[in-house]
Amino acid sequence: MSELELRIRALSLRTPDHSLDDRILAALRQSDVTQSTELSTVEKAITPDNVGVSPALNTNRRGTVVTSGWIVASVSMLIGTVVGNSLPSISSLQAQRDASMNADKMARIVGYGRRESANGSAEPRLSETGDSTVTGNVRVGSGPGPSQIVESIWISPTAAAVAWEQQTGQIFNVVNHVSERRFDMCRECHRVGG
Amino acid sequence: MESVLRTELEQLYRKHRQSLFSVALTVTGCSSMAEDAVQEAFARLFQKAEPPEGSLASYVFAAVRNAAIDCRRRQQHQRSITESIFASGGSDLHLSDISTTANQNDETESLKSAIDQLDELSRQIVVMKIFSELTFEEIAGVLELPSATAATRYRRAIMKLEEELRRSS
Numbered sequence: 330m331s332e333l334e335l336r337i338r339a340l341s342l343r344t345p346d347h348s349l350d351d352r353i354l355a356a357l358r359q360s361d362v363t364q365s366t367e368l369s370t371v372e373k374a375i376t377p378d379n380v381g382v383s384p385a386l387n388t389n390r391r392g393t394v395v396t397s398g399w400i401v402a403s404v405s406m407l408i409g410t411v412v413g414n415s416l417p418s419i420s421s422l423q424a425q426r427d428a429s430m431n432a433d434k435m436a437r438i439v440g441y442g443r444r445e446s447a448n449g450s451a452e453p454r455l456s457e458t459g460d461s462t463v464t465g466n467v468r469v470g471s472g473p474g475p476s477q478i479v480e481s482i483w484i485s486p487t488a489a490a491v492a493w494e495q496q497t498g499q500i501f502n503v504v505n506h507v508s509e510r511r512f513d514m515c516r517e518c519h520r521v522g523g
Numbered sequence: 524m525e526s527v528l529r530t531e532l533e534q535l536y537r538k539h540r541q542s543l544f545s546v547a548l549t550v551t552g553c554s555s556m557a558e559d560a561v562q563e564a565f566a567r568l569f570q571k572a573e574p575p576e577g578s579l580a581s582y583v584f585a586a587v588r589n590a591a592i593d594c595r596r597r598q599q600h601q602r603s604i605t606e607s608i609f610a611s612g613g614s615d616l617h618l619s620d621i622s623t624t625a626n627q628n629d630e631t632e633s634l635k636s637a638i639d640q641l642d643e644l645s646r647q648i649v650v651m652k653i654f655s656e657l658t659f660e661e662i663a664g665v666l667e668l669p670s671a672t673a674a675t676r677y678r679r680a681i682m683k684l685e686e687e688l689r690r691s692s
Contacts, residue, residue: 333685335654336634341610343548349558353565357533489569505565 528574535583536565542655543587545608549646550591552605556598560591562600585650588665608646609635630692637687645680650676 350426490501536543540561547557547564564586575582598650644666651657651665659677663670 331681332652333681333688334653336631337638337684340631340635340638341556341605342654343608343610344541345544345554345558345561349544349562352562354533354538356562356566356569357529359569382656408639 529569530572531579532565532568532583533534533575533611535580539583539655542650543652545582545650546584546647547591548606549650551595554606556594557591560594561587563594564590577664578653578661580657581664584655584661584665585619585667586630586658588647598690605639606656607635607639608650609639610621614680630688633688633691636685636686637691640687641680641683647684648677649671649680 493499495503535615543561543564544554544557547560551557551560553647564583568583568586638646641649647666648662651662652659657665659670659674662668662677663673666673668676
């Protein structure tokens with residue numbers, strides 16, 4: 330190092346104000362303290378102001394999210410409609426089930442009717458359930474004696490008439506059938522009120 | 524910020540605070556703005572999680588210089604102010620080094636004045652080279668210059684100062 334450089338080094342540079350030292354050292358300590366909570370602060374501080382996103386851009390982003398939500402909902406509804414239409418309807422399923430099971434159910438009803446007849450009842454009578462749409466089991470027999478539980482089923486009027494004729498040995502007459510108390514049985518069997 | 528980096532920054536500030544302030548002062552020409560620039564630079568550095576790849580001293584000097592340039596841009600109207608980077612009222616020489624003659628005092632003041640009249644870049648190079656003992660490689664990193672250019676600028680500045688002193692004497 331030359332003589333001039335030594336002379337320059339001997340000079341004294343200006344010293345910054347002590348407040349600068351305080352500010353910098355305080356900032357250093359503050360960064361130390363905030364380090365532990367930095368993650369949560371960052372998580373909470375994701376706002377347009379902090380991340381440098383302009384309000385207009387933020388509005389556009391929110392609008393994009395809303396639009397995307399509507400698109401997803403619309404597509405979901407469309408898919409649901411297509412799938413729903415492709416499936417067989419409930420009534421058609423019911424009709425198919427009735428067609429395949431009518432014979433078996435009629436036989437069961439006939440069997441129960443005969444047991445009721447053995448108890449002294451001239452005609453089998455299903456008890457009131459109070460709700461013609463109930464699909465659960467219903468009690469057979471209204472007397473004080475032990476009742477039987479019969480599966481509640483739905484059969485067509487024609488099949489019900491045949492079953493009734495087999496049970497009673499009489500000719501089925503629609504007028505008499507509906508106007509008498511047997512109407513209850515119809516309602517239970519048909520689940521539609523006769 | 525990692526504790527190691529934090530400690531290094533604090534040590535670096537304590538060691539080079541005058542040089543850092545002087546570099547900022549050569550840019551801003553105003554002591555208050557220079558202080559703000561140093562504070563702003565360190566505030567930015569404290570947000571950094573990772574240490575720089577190269578020299579930390581070079582990195583900090585560059586941060587201070589850039590912050591000072593930002594301050595100067597924000598307050599262009601104060602550009603006419605140019606304060607000396609040296610303390611007034613003599614030097615911090617040891618008693619054995621202090622010249623008591625009026626002639627030597629004049630030389631010291633002439634030297635200060637000559638350095639203050641150097642261009643901004645040369646003053647920064649002189650401060651970083653002589654007072655902070657940075658290498659030309661580090662100085663080049665601060666000023667974003669080739670190291671050969673930084674060395675050349677330094678030698679020219681020294682030669683210019685010698686001429687000024689000869690002329691004044």
